[in-house]
Every structure is written in C-alpha cells, then in structure tokens.
Amino acid sequence: MLAEIITIGDELLIGQVIDTNSAFIGKELNKIGVAVYQITSVQDNKQQILSALNDASKRVDIVLITGGLGPTKDDITKHTLCEFFNDTLVQNNKVLAHVEELFKKFSDKPILDVNRQQAKVLSKATVLHNIKGTAPGMWIKNKDTVFVSMPGVPFEMRYLITEEVIPRIIKEFKRPHIIHKTFITYGVGESALAAQISDWEDNLPKFIKLAYLPSLGSVRLRLSGTSLNKSSLEKSIEEESLKLKSLIGDIIYGDEGEDELEVVVAKLFTEKRKTLATAESFTGGKIAEIITSMPGASAYFKGSVVSYATEVKTTVLGVPEDLIKTYSVVSEQVAVAMAKNVQKMLKTDFAIATTGNAGPTKGDSNAEVGTVYIGIATPTKTFAVHQQLGGQRERVVNKAINKALELLYKEILGC
Amino acid sequence: MLAEIITIGDELLIGQVIDTNSAFIGKELNKIGVAVYQITSVQDNKQQILSALNDASKRVDIVLITGGLGPTKDDITKHTLCEFFNDTLVQNNKVLAHVEELFKKFSDKPILDVNRQQAKVLSKATVLHNIKGTAPGMWIKNKDTVFVSMPGVPFEMRYLITEEVIPRIIKEFKRPHIIHKTFITYGVGESALAAQISDWEDNLPKFIKLAYLPSLGSVRLRLSGTSLNKSSLEKSIEEESLKLKSLIGDIIYGDEGEDELEVVVAKLFTEKRKTLATAESFTGGKIAEIITSMPGASAYFKGSVVSYATEVKTTVLGVPEDLIKTYSVVSEQVAVAMAKNVQKMLKTDFAIATTGNAGPTKGDSNAEVGTVYIGIATPTKTFAVHQQLGGQRERVVNKAINKALELLYKEILGC
Known part of the structure; x- marks a missing residue:
C-alpha cells in the first residue's frame, strides 16, 4: 500500500517554514506498514494543487494533504478540492458548534463570518473532527484513491493523524507488514562502517533494505523489511540483527534501536x-x-x-x-x-x-x-x-x- | 525564473529525518529573485528519481537536487544522473586530491576505494568544489534546464549553495526582482487580523501577494512583490508597508521585518x-x-x-x-x-x-x-x-x- 503527502503553502517554498508535517506523517504511516512514495510541497496556487492531486492520484492508494485550510484569503485548499472532485461546500453543524464553542472559550473577540466558514466541508467528505482547532479534517474517497485533507498547523495535524486517520487506514486498507530496526553506532565513519559490514549487506534478503543515516559523531543503520507474512519477517529481521551485532556489536548503543x-x-x-x-x-x-x-x-x-x-x-x-x-x-x-x-x-x-x-x-x-x-x-x-x-x-x-x-x-x- | 528542489533519501519518506535542506535552499533562492515552484522528496530509487527529474525539467529553469551522493550502496543519485543525461563517470583529479587530503587530516583510518569513488563525476558536469566534505557538487546544463546535484549533509549543501550555486545563478540567469517584507504581530489572532486589514488586502497591486503565517502567540504577515523594475517594486512595497503600519502599527514588533x-x-x-x-x-x-x-x-x-x-x-x-x-x-x-x-x-x-x-x-x-x-x-x-x-x-x-x-x-x- 502506497501513500503520498502533499503539503501546501507559499511559506514552505520560500523557506520561511520548515516542513515538519511530512516527517511526522511518514513516521506514523510507516509504523502501520504504509510506505510513502513521494512528498510534494506546492504553493497556495489552484493549478499547482490540482496538478499535484492529479499526479498523486495515479500513483498511490491514499493522498495526505496538509495546509491551506485557514480562514484567510490565501487559504484555497478547500475550494480547490471542490473543483478537483466536482463537489460543493456544505455547512456541517457539528463543526459550526465546535468553532463557536472554541471562540467562546478561548477568544475575547466576537466570532467572525470567516471563522464560521471553517464549518463548511465538501459534501462528499467524511468529516474528521478536529478538537484542537477550527479547521476540520476531511476524508474523501474518489474512485480508487482516498484523499485526506488536514490543517497545516502541526499540533492539529498530529492530532488528526493519530486519532482519526491512522485508525481509519487500519480499518479500511489491507497492508503488508513493515518492520524497521535502527542501530545507533558511534565512533566509526560511514564508509569504514560500510566496509566492515559489506559482505553481510550484500547477502541481505531482498525484502530487507539497509540505510546509513550519518549524523554528528554517529551513524544510524536502519534495517527495513516488508512482507505479508509478519512472523517470518520478524524472524528474518531478528536473524539479520544478530548477524550485524556479531560484526559491530561493540559500537552499537542501546537495546531499543529506535531510540535517540x-x-x-x-x-x-x-x-x-x-x-x-x-x-x-x-x-x-x-x-x-x-x-x-x-x-x-x-x-x-x-x-x-x-x-x-x-x-x-x-x-x-x-x-x-x-x-x-x-x-x-x-x-x-x-x-x-x-x-x-x-x-x-x-x-x-x-x-x-x-x-x-x-x-x-x-x-x-x-x-x-x-x-x-x-x-x-x-x-x-x-x-x-x-x-x-x-x-x-x-x-x-x-x-x-x-x-x-x-x-x-x-x-x-x-x- | 523558476526552480524546483528534489531531495532524495529513504530517510525523508519514512520520517526519520526532517527535510531542512529545502527550506534553506528556498530562502536563498528567494533572496535573489528565483521562485521555487515545487519541492519533491523521493526515495533512493532509480525509477522515482528519473521520473522526478523528468517532471521537473519540463516545468522549471533550474533543478536543485540534494542527497544520495554518499559512499555507500544506497547512494545511487550519481549513477541515476548518468542514466538521465546519457553520460559516464570520470575521475576528477582535483576532487581526488581533496578527498585524500581530508582523510589524511581528519581520519586515522586508511582511505578506502569507496571513498576514492567520491572523486568520480559526470563527464558533462562542471564540478562545484565542496571544501566541507568528500562529495562534490555538480552543475549540469541539459537543453534549457540546469541541474545541480549536491550532497544531502546540511552543512555541506549550505556551503555549496552559498559559495557556488547562488553566485553562478546570478551570473548565468536573468531574474525578476523579488522583495519580501515580513511584519511580526502579537496578540491578535489570524482571522481578527484578516478582518482588520481586509480592505487594504483587497486593494493590493497584483504583483504583491500577502501571506499569513500564524505561529505561537504571533502572526507574521509577509508581503512578496515580484517585478522586473526594481525601484518601482521597492516603492510599491514601501507604500503598502506604510498603509499596513497605519492600520496595525500598534501590534507590529521590530523594524527589521525579517527578524525573529x-x-x-x-x-x-x-x-x-x-x-x-x-x-x-x-x-x-x-x-x-x-x-x-x-x-x-x-x-x-x-x-x-x-x-x-x-x-x-x-x-x-x-x-x-x-x-x-x-x-x-x-x-x-x-x-x-x-x-x-x-x-x-x-x-x-x-x-x-x-x-x-x-x-x-x-x-x-x-x-x-x-x-x-x-x-x-x-x-x-x-x-x-x-x-x-x-x-x-x-x-x-x-x-x-x-x-x-x-x-x-x-x-x-x-x-
């Protein structure tokens, strides 16, 4: 099962904001065996968003979109999605009540029309309730592809991914098992490390990939295995981990490979x-x-x-x-x-x-x-x-x- | 003039590493009037890299590529570029001498064959000398598009962008002027702010765009103007800034709009x-x-x-x-x-x-x-x-x- 991530916002393209959303989404998807095929960042521009949606829909099963759902004029994602799906916006009363409640609770300003607009959603969409903010998430099935639209504000997006999107993917899609195992090594450079484990690396089974992630003073080695058979995959990853440890166990830190x-x-x-x-x-x-x-x-x-x-x-x-x-x-x-x-x-x-x-x-x-x-x-x-x-x-x-x-x-x- | 950024590496797609390179490149390009049209992150996979290169080459004048230049087996960018340009790798003696010198200076390990391979570059490429590391940058002109390949290690990439790529773009491309001016506001939410400046925003000249960048407790307002005529653009931005200040001057912080x-x-x-x-x-x-x-x-x-x-x-x-x-x-x-x-x-x-x-x-x-x-x-x-x-x-x-x-x-x- 393949996914793509589309992040929308001029601020990403001019480098004013670093896209941290994609990494979060990628990590969460990988935990449940969904591989991210591509990440695309585009401007708040209708033609570019349409083209990115169109390209992605041909390649993958699910497209996760963040950004452009704010109340201001440069936020055009919702209208662009309408055009892409040939749909219209309708008011969702549950969302409206939530927006009004948020304003009552956290703002000393009166609620404005632009804020009430946040309650408008695509008529074909399943609304993903965003308790952390005013812009709801939307889950839209179109032909064979699912599109999920989420706000770009990181903590709202994270809430929706964790509480709404991941559980729904688990329910609605069949996925292979993916297991990652990461080893943090210290004190040996990337190429010297590669030379030390070259024979082992060459003999890895095809469904297990190895990546080198060098950072300051350390190199992380990541094994990624993909298979429909969970128990045999676990066994293989375990076996290869043991072989790796027998080669370079003295420079590996910690037991839990995933941890910093x-x-x-x-x-x-x-x-x-x-x-x-x-x-x-x-x-x-x-x-x-x-x-x-x-x-x-x-x-x-x-x-x-x-x-x-x-x-x-x-x-x-x-x-x-x-x-x-x-x-x-x-x-x-x-x-x-x-x-x-x-x-x-x-x-x-x-x-x-x-x-x-x-x-x-x-x-x-x-x-x-x-x-x-x-x-x-x-x-x-x-x-x-x-x-x-x-x-x-x-x-x-x-x-x-x-x-x-x-x-x-x-x-x-x-x- | 348009650019695209392609960042290569499995670690980006599974979210193990946040792509900070794109934001840096976007910021530097924007300073010199080059707009980034799209950012694409793909896996260390030949077909995906080829397809991303091909798509980008149709849309923009310059494609900036980072990642996949390391000495290990998962680094395939150089070979993929060879296939894309129908080119071969040749040894560059200046790069080889540099790699050998780096090893003599900073490593107590003998230099390996995989390290010497770093000195191989595309025969058609202009080498961008990377004094910060072993993987050289490459500047490749193909038909009407320039491709620049750089290592993904942030401080090496940053050195190449600042010292090699930007000066070369300034020399070889004609560009419109882009001026950004950012105002940091405090204490008023995004939508209330939008309501306050709505009339002014509606009457902005077409070549000036406004973006809202809300962050914790503050909203940054960014004016971006594009024009071939630098002095009239400066004048317009100045005028609109004054109008904006007359509307919300009391909640704008600092004189230098760009600064945190x-x-x-x-x-x-x-x-x-x-x-x-x-x-x-x-x-x-x-x-x-x-x-x-x-x-x-x-x-x-x-x-x-x-x-x-x-x-x-x-x-x-x-x-x-x-x-x-x-x-x-x-x-x-x-x-x-x-x-x-x-x-x-x-x-x-x-x-x-x-x-x-x-x-x-x-x-x-x-x-x-x-x-x-x-x-x-x-x-x-x-x-x-x-x-x-x-x-x-x-x-x-x-x-x-x-x-x-x-x-x-x-x-x-x-x-």
Whole structure:
C-alpha cells in the first residue's frame, strides 16, 4: 500500500517554514506498514494543487494533504478540492458548534463570518473532527484513491493523524507488514562502517533494505523489511540483527534501536533512580533543554547552571579563579571543577559540564574554535574529555552534546 | 525564473529525518529573485528519481537536487544522473586530491576505494568544489534546464549553495526582482487580523501577494512583490508597508521585518550594552539555548540557572521556602523572586524567570497543566505575568518563551 503527502503553502517554498508535517506523517504511516512514495510541497496556487492531486492520484492508494485550510484569503485548499472532485461546500453543524464553542472559550473577540466558514466541508467528505482547532479534517474517497485533507498547523495535524486517520487506514486498507530496526553506532565513519559490514549487506534478503543515516559523531543503520507474512519477517529481521551485532556489536548503543541516545539515557536514569545536573558553558543550556523536552524528566533531572560568562563560573559555580588563570577557561581542569561543583550544588548523582569555544570567534580563552572539554561527574569519580570539533558553531555544539550523552551513557550503564 | 528542489533519501519518506535542506535552499533562492515552484522528496530509487527529474525539467529553469551522493550502496543519485543525461563517470583529479587530503587530516583510518569513488563525476558536469566534505557538487546544463546535484549533509549543501550555486545563478540567469517584507504581530489572532486589514488586502497591486503565517502567540504577515523594475517594486512595497503600519502599527514588533523576536531582542541588548540572565523552570534552559544559539550572545548574555526541581529554586536561587509554601511553586510571587534573585546573582541589568506546569501531568504544584508565570526583572522594577497556555507540552513551552521575549522586548525598548 502506497501513500503520498502533499503539503501546501507559499511559506514552505520560500523557506520561511520548515516542513515538519511530512516527517511526522511518514513516521506514523510507516509504523502501520504504509510506505510513502513521494512528498510534494506546492504553493497556495489552484493549478499547482490540482496538478499535484492529479499526479498523486495515479500513483498511490491514499493522498495526505496538509495546509491551506485557514480562514484567510490565501487559504484555497478547500475550494480547490471542490473543483478537483466536482463537489460543493456544505455547512456541517457539528463543526459550526465546535468553532463557536472554541471562540467562546478561548477568544475575547466576537466570532467572525470567516471563522464560521471553517464549518463548511465538501459534501462528499467524511468529516474528521478536529478538537484542537477550527479547521476540520476531511476524508474523501474518489474512485480508487482516498484523499485526506488536514490543517497545516502541526499540533492539529498530529492530532488528526493519530486519532482519526491512522485508525481509519487500519480499518479500511489491507497492508503488508513493515518492520524497521535502527542501530545507533558511534565512533566509526560511514564508509569504514560500510566496509566492515559489506559482505553481510550484500547477502541481505531482498525484502530487507539497509540505510546509513550519518549524523554528528554517529551513524544510524536502519534495517527495513516488508512482507505479508509478519512472523517470518520478524524472524528474518531478528536473524539479520544478530548477524550485524556479531560484526559491530561493540559500537552499537542501546537495546531499543529506535531510540535517540537521550531517550536511552533518560530511561536508564529513571530505572536506576539516579539524578542529573548540568553545568553548561558554550552549549548554553541545550543539554538541559534536550533532557527536559522529554516528559518525565523531573524524575531525574534537577537543573543546570548555564555559566556562559566566565565570571558566572567563579561566582555561581565556584570554580577557583586561579584554576581559570592557570589553565584557561577552556581546559580539562575547569570542566572537571564545573562538573564536580554543579553535582555538589544541586546534590545529584551525576553531572555533565561543558566548556569550549564554538566560534565563530575566539572568546574569553585563546582556544581554537572547535576546542571543547566535556566533564562528567559520577558518584565515584570525575573526569573530562577533550574534543576538537571543527569550525561550524552549530555542529560544534551538537557534536559535543552527542559526545557528552555518550560519555554519560557509558557511566550510568555500569552504575 | 523558476526552480524546483528534489531531495532524495529513504530517510525523508519514512520520517526519520526532517527535510531542512529545502527550506534553506528556498530562502536563498528567494533572496535573489528565483521562485521555487515545487519541492519533491523521493526515495533512493532509480525509477522515482528519473521520473522526478523528468517532471521537473519540463516545468522549471533550474533543478536543485540534494542527497544520495554518499559512499555507500544506497547512494545511487550519481549513477541515476548518468542514466538521465546519457553520460559516464570520470575521475576528477582535483576532487581526488581533496578527498585524500581530508582523510589524511581528519581520519586515522586508511582511505578506502569507496571513498576514492567520491572523486568520480559526470563527464558533462562542471564540478562545484565542496571544501566541507568528500562529495562534490555538480552543475549540469541539459537543453534549457540546469541541474545541480549536491550532497544531502546540511552543512555541506549550505556551503555549496552559498559559495557556488547562488553566485553562478546570478551570473548565468536573468531574474525578476523579488522583495519580501515580513511584519511580526502579537496578540491578535489570524482571522481578527484578516478582518482588520481586509480592505487594504483587497486593494493590493497584483504583483504583491500577502501571506499569513500564524505561529505561537504571533502572526507574521509577509508581503512578496515580484517585478522586473526594481525601484518601482521597492516603492510599491514601501507604500503598502506604510498603509499596513497605519492600520496595525500598534501590534507590529521590530523594524527589521525579517527578524525573529529573539534577533530583535539580541540587537537591542547589544546596542544598549545591557546584560541578561534567565532563571528557568519548566522551559528547562530553552530560553538560554535560543539566545546562545545566536553568535555574539556573549556580549550580553551571562547565563542561566535552570531550576527544574523545586529544591534548586530554594538552594541555588534562594527563593524562600515560605514563599513557595504560601503561594505554591507556580505563582506570581515565585516568578518575581526567581527573576530578582538571578538578576542579583549573575549581576545583570535584566532577567527572565519562568515557572509553570507544561504537563503532561501536574508536577510539584497543583497548578493546571498550561499554567505559567513569567517574571521580568529590569534595572528599575520586577513583575510577573500569568498565562494559561493550553495542554500540549511543547506548545506551552514555546508560547511561554515567545511571551517572555515579547515582555522583555517591551522593557529593553524603553530602556
């Protein structure tokens, strides 16, 4: 079973907004064995939308459309769908009541005619009720293809996909089974990794594909298997996973292949009932932000001292001025002191500290751009690791965070 | 002049990676008056790539392709381009020398045959030298269309676009002028805004388009004008901007329409030589992260105390336990105390504090999910604002951050 995604909006084409909807939809569809054949982004332009709908309808079983359902004049998706299906708009009273209720509850402004228009839907459509906003989703079957129209606002779209669209696809379509298994590897580059597993890769069964997804300091290997027979597929994926692990098991992190390193770390901290703090300089609070963006972080994360200015390292974190003078603010000694002191200050079992120069210019220290030290404090020891991470600010920060999480992972795992 | 973007990679279709390349390319093209007609993402599959290339070549003048140039077996873009253009791969010695140099410099592993293959390029292509990585860009003119192939690794692609592709487009293509002007508005919803400016919008000249881009707590209004006559276009955009400002000037932020609020705030702090700290609870360090992700933040940002756990608010930030007991940890009083104390502790002119419940469950306080207090300390006063921000964790955090920056903006502006 094949799907296509069409995202509509001028803002996508001029790059003002990054299309995150497609990735979300792709992920959810893949979980239930629906492969996404193509993603197309087009402008708020009738001819372009019509042409994208027409092309997609020839290729796939279901077309998922987001965007262009707002109340303003540049939102033309609904009228364009009418033309495409030769249909008309009719008022849906349930949607109207919902729109009126939302206005009563959340707005101190009177409801306008343009808002009431949100309750108009295609006469042929099954309405997908959008409790998160005023624009309803629509499920339209036309010949052999299903079209689903959803608002482009990410959290409304996500609600509709999860609560309305996926359950309906499961009910109405026969699908093959798709299993993905991802392994996160650290410390070996993409091509060296490819050389190491080349023979195994060449002998993979045809219904299993391998992809390399390199990111900062790590390569994710993704096995994707497709079959109508679920149990034999599971068996094959399991067998190939074991073979892969026997080849490169020493550089694979975590058991749950799908998870990012921070998720693996979070699980371990929660399970082991340990606590964590961070003392961040050039990472500017991003480690704390990544950790607290996961629900449940309050079970193990106590907080952070972001000591961006050097003086904050001494006045708040209590790093001795002498230490900074002797070794410079970007040094192993300062990273160790920061980790130790934040661990003590926030009374945690573990701590991460970062000090370095992410660029673009040299800061308070004379360290080359890309020089970083990562300090780790555990219940039994404190140490720091030096890394030289290139010259691009964002990459220096992200690579350092990955390295910090990797170091922390190793420590909490053995604890 | 029209362009299309084709991004290649299974990881995009299954949603494992969000396509950020297209937005970057779209933005850069628009700056020089090239409109993006469509963005298409396809799998690492020969037939699909061929079909996408063929479709795009019929519609536009230039096709920008990213992805599938890595050294591993799933990277098939180069061979597919050969088939599409009926061309062969030839070794480029300059690229080979560069690949070998990169390996000598950054890798402790021997160079492999698959890495040397990176130096093979289409015989008809002009090579775009990629100093950031091993896969070169290629510029291929075929009949009336130019095709540009680039690696999918974002920082390599960005380098090639900025340093090679854009200058070459400027040299080789005639383009109309495009001017975008964006106004960030706060506090009025999309449809109420549309009603307020409806007459003006209806009377816009045909070559100027208006788009509404609602995000958390704000709506960006974007005027886009296209014309061959640059000076008359500038004049029209200027006139329409003035008309718009006369209608809704009171809710427009900043002078530089293109900038995010945090950029406007950063400029003001730098200009006025004032300093800033944050004390963050449920925002978990994200305000600090947003501020420090902009180069030059060290001129005004000193640091943050992320007091995620309640005890850190008392032990590190010095918020009196009595205050928390009396008013609860999610309260105006605690937000004010956090802002005051972090301002004093880090010796800054201004401070932001956040305390609230972002969900999904109630935390240390009994406050409803979505209840937040934002504290602001200035050189002359401290205050806190209450907000009720719905039930979705990520949105609660992001809305609160926008509100905090808005409050800070108003204070620093008048300072």
